[in-house]
Amino acid sequence: MNDNLCADRPTFVTHLECSMTGERYEADRLHGLSQAGRPLLVRYDLDAVKAALAKDALAARETDLWRWRELLPVRRTENIVSLGEIETPLIPVPRSGGANVLVKDEGRLPTGSFKARGLVMAVAMAKELGVTRIAMPTNGNAGAALAAYASRCGIETIVFCPEDTPEVNVREIAVQGARVWRVNGLIDDCGAIVGKGAAEGRWFDLSTLKEPYRIEGKKTMGLELAAQGGWRLPDAIFYPTGGGTGLIGMWKAFDELEKLGWIGPERPRMYAVQASGCAPIVKAFDDGVEHAERWENAHTVAAGIRVPRAVGDFLILRAVRESGGKALAVDDADTLRAVADCARDDGLLLCPEGGATLAAYRNALATGEVDAGERVVLFNCATGLKYPMPEAPNWLTVPRRSTSTRCDG
Amino acid sequence: MNDNLCADRPTFVTHLECSMTGERYEADRLHGLSQAGRPLLVRYDLDAVKAALAKDALAARETDLWRWRELLPVRRTENIVSLGEIETPLIPVPRSGGANVLVKDEGRLPTGSFKARGLVMAVAMAKELGVTRIAMPTNGNAGAALAAYASRCGIETIVFCPEDTPEVNVREIAVQGARVWRVNGLIDDCGAIVGKGAAEGRWFDLSTLKEPYRIEGKKTMGLELAAQGGWRLPDAIFYPTGGGTGLIGMWKAFDELEKLGWIGPERPRMYAVQASGCAPIVKAFDDGVEHAERWENAHTVAAGIRVPRAVGDFLILRAVRESGGKALAVDDADTLRAVADCARDDGLLLCPEGGATLAAYRNALATGEVDAGERVVLFNCATGLKYPMPEAPNWLTVPRRSTSTRCDG
Known part of the structure; x- marks a missing residue:
């Protein structure tokens, strides 16, 4: 029904390279980190992509993630x-934000978060490369x-x-068929367990980057x-930054689009938002x-x-x-206030990480780091429904109508 | 950015009519039920729509709900x-379903349920018609x-x-700025309270239908x-039926599309799914x-x-x-099993109401009511994340690594 999922399309991966040293690695083989212990980046023959894919052809496709197939690694x-x-x-x-502020609502993706973007690709490639058992550390959504x-x-899958x-x-995680273990530590403690098991050959390590x-x-x-901006990027992007894969990924995407000639050299200022x-x-x-x-x-x-600690720091x-941006820290109190304001005044329930980007934007506006006239995109990385909400402050029990009364409600 | 939301487009509402008696009511005025106490249906000049809107023009628009503007009541x-x-x-x-079974995942809409479709329209019209205070009964998502x-x-808003x-x-509901009251009764008890207040002029009654x-x-x-089926409808639709607005609405949509000449007289069998x-x-x-x-x-x-009790029964x-369909009841145990199977085997977490449609489909397949070769659509009306999930059965606490150990996770 969706042609993006059925039509065979040419793919253009040439190789992978170490993000630190530039050392070259063969495509279509299973890889973890580079020899230097750094993330590998996928490289494409962008001249060939340019010859094979016109902007108009792209525009005619359905708008899901797989429309970008020529810029993605899955071969088959x-x-x-x-x-x-x-x-x-x-x-x-x-x-709650301003006249030129847009929230990209990633909570609409499968499983309710932007983690779906990364994992759909990692799992497809794991399948393509014959992996049968995966382990991963997570704070929940991944x-x-x-x-x-x-x-x-x-x-x-073991999580x-x-x-x-x-x-x-x-x-x-459990109802969706994975085995899930709680660890009395933080996500890098979990990562250590996954890394150890991978070194012992027990599973493939799918950790961020x-x-x-x-x-x-x-x-x-x-x-x-x-594409949504008509091939014009926003002036600034506020991105909630943990492992930072998305920020790194967007930066890579802009470079690839420029090489295709679809955008110019202008870039948004990238603001990496963290919690104090x-x-x-x-x-x-x-x-x-x-x-x-x-x-x-x-x-x-x-x-x-x-x-x-992020491996892609x-x-x-x-x-x-x-990009000319900054890394910005926001207090939890400001984050929670931003979530509350956005829900009450704009009807949009952000996740706390999304709230952090709104709080950071408001701080940046106050300090003059951004101008109210600039076109800004905030990333709401997950549906707010997965997170605790404040107690409803104003409910009461109303006397029940007599059950003998009929109504047509 | 989205042309559907900015471009003025012609509208074609001619009048409203009582769904029972056919009595005619003026458009662009505030209405509740008809004189006969029945739902009003909106009527359009479909010949004029046909002349104004070509299938190709529609296909070129962004795919959101507002692409259908000519078939919707909002004027301005x-x-x-x-x-x-x-x-x-x-x-x-x-x-969990079968080779020809598709789930329409309505949990991706704003606030995580298909209620957004009805309410976005009702609120826009309330705004257009000058309403300043609304009340409504709800089981939650509406x-x-x-x-x-x-x-x-x-x-x-009072809910x-x-x-x-x-x-x-x-x-x-509360964080999104409404006053919410709990009533020690069911939804029709809540409806009675809303109806009473509306009769007293305290608010406008936005109850289903x-x-x-x-x-x-x-x-x-x-x-x-x-549109998603290339103007060919599925053979059968399984729809979780409470108030039934969606089922009634789809049936109306198919009639309108036939009058536009965009589909033929064929219809899916409509299965109204309820709980035992x-x-x-x-x-x-x-x-x-x-x-x-x-x-x-x-x-x-x-x-x-x-x-x-449903006013549109x-x-x-x-x-x-x-349609040649049926109304089908399913046991809660079958519903819960369908939710669990779909999550574990297909990676899709349905809401219980969506699970009921899968359970009903499986029963219908077993009794020969549907054939495995038929193209079937099940409606998952909300994200499964809003509902209680079974406890994760297989987690354990793992000894923490020494905090002096460094890792790069």
Whole structure:
């Protein structure tokens, strides 16, 4: 029914390369990190893509993630695993944000978060490369997305999450067919367990940026933004930054689009948003260094960005600096106020991480870092429904009507 | 950015008419039920629509709900209130359903349910017609959608829900700016309170089918199905039926599309799915009568279809019978098993009401009511994330790594 999922299309991956050293790796083979212990980036023959795919042909396709097939790594159509990866809408938030502020609502994706973008690609590639058992650490949403896609194509999955991961996330992972273990630590503690098991050959390690394909899925956020804006990018992007795959991915997407000649050299300022209680990238940005130190005693209501250490730290910092943006920390109180304001005044229930981007935008507006006239996109990375909401303050019990009364309600 | 939301387009409403008597009512005025106490249906000058809108022009538009503007009642573009009403994806469920079974995943709409379709239209029309205060009974999802849209355009909202409505729904309604009251009764008890207040002039009553526009929003499910199928409808539709607005709306949509010449006279068999613990439409269907009696002691895990009495009962029954379909009741145990199977085997977490349609399909397949070769669409009316999930059965606490160990996770 959806031609993007059925039609065979040419693919253009030439090789992979180390994001640090540029060392070249063969495509179509299973890879983790590079020899230098850094993420691998997928490279395409973009001249050939340019010859094969016209903007008009792209415009005529259905708008889901798989319309970008020529810029994605999956070779064989039969390996595409899909749960309906729609193009996510851009929603104005005029009252809580401003007249030129749009929220990209990633909560509309399968399993309710932008993790679906990365995991649909990683799982499809795992399938293509013959993986039968996957393990991954998660703060919740990534595990849910992995479980859904892996179950759908019969790959066995084991997920490790911090012990205080909300019950809804743990249950969602389990009902979608994965084995889920709670670990009395943070996400990098979980990552250590996954890494150890992978080294012992017990499973394939699908941690953020430790395999090369999640970033290719996440880069579709940048591709979509360009297409939705009529090939004009926003002036600034506020992105909730934990592992940072999405920010790195969008930056890569913009480069690829420029090489295709579909956009010019202009770039949005990229703002990496973190919580004051876990802000390793902000500290590294402010210190002017290329790598971030692990953040000790990390705490924030925005669990998705409670990532004490990111393997792609230097890639995040590089993109933010090249773009003329900044790394910004926001207090949880401001985040929660932003969530409440946006729901009450604009009818849009953000997740806390999305709320953090709105809070960061409002701070940036106050300090003059952004101008109210600039076109801004905030990323709401998940549906607000997965998160605790304040108690309804004003309910009461009303006397019941007599059950003998009939009504037509 | 989305032309559907900005471009002025001609509108074609001619009048409204009583669904029972055919009595004519003026358009562009505030209406509740007809004089006969029945729902009003909106009528259009379909010959004029045919002359004004070509299939090709429609295909070139963005695919959201507002692409159907010529078949919708809102006159002035400024009254459109939107939170990104995307076209919902059709997702195959080959393992838990069958090779020809698609789930229309309505959980991707704003506030996570298909209620957004009806309420976005009802609120836009309330705005267009000058309403400033709305009240409504709800089992949860409708109230959330109302709160979001009404808050977004500054209309005051009061919502009444049964006392056992899940906490997540009550809180969602409240954070989105509505006043929400719990009532120690069922939805028709809540409806009685709303009706009484409306009669006293305290608010406008937005109950299902008691105002004419929710059905116009819901009919877009039928319009989308036709467009997504290349103007060929499925052989059968399984629809979770409480108030039944969606089923009635789709049936109306198919008629309008036939009058436009976009589809032929073929129709899907419409299956109205209810829970064994609350099956008034099924009883009326089996009894061969036109109206349903109130179902006493209603109970089911699928709260959205726990509707003891529907004001549009005769419209539901008429559509089901004309289509050659049936009204089917399913046990909660089968519903829960269908939810579990679909999540585990197809990676798609249905809501209980969506699970009921899968259970009904499987029963219908077993009895020969449908054939495995027939193209079937099941409606998943909300995201499964709003509902209780079983406890994760297989988690354990893993000993924490020494905090002195460094990892790059």
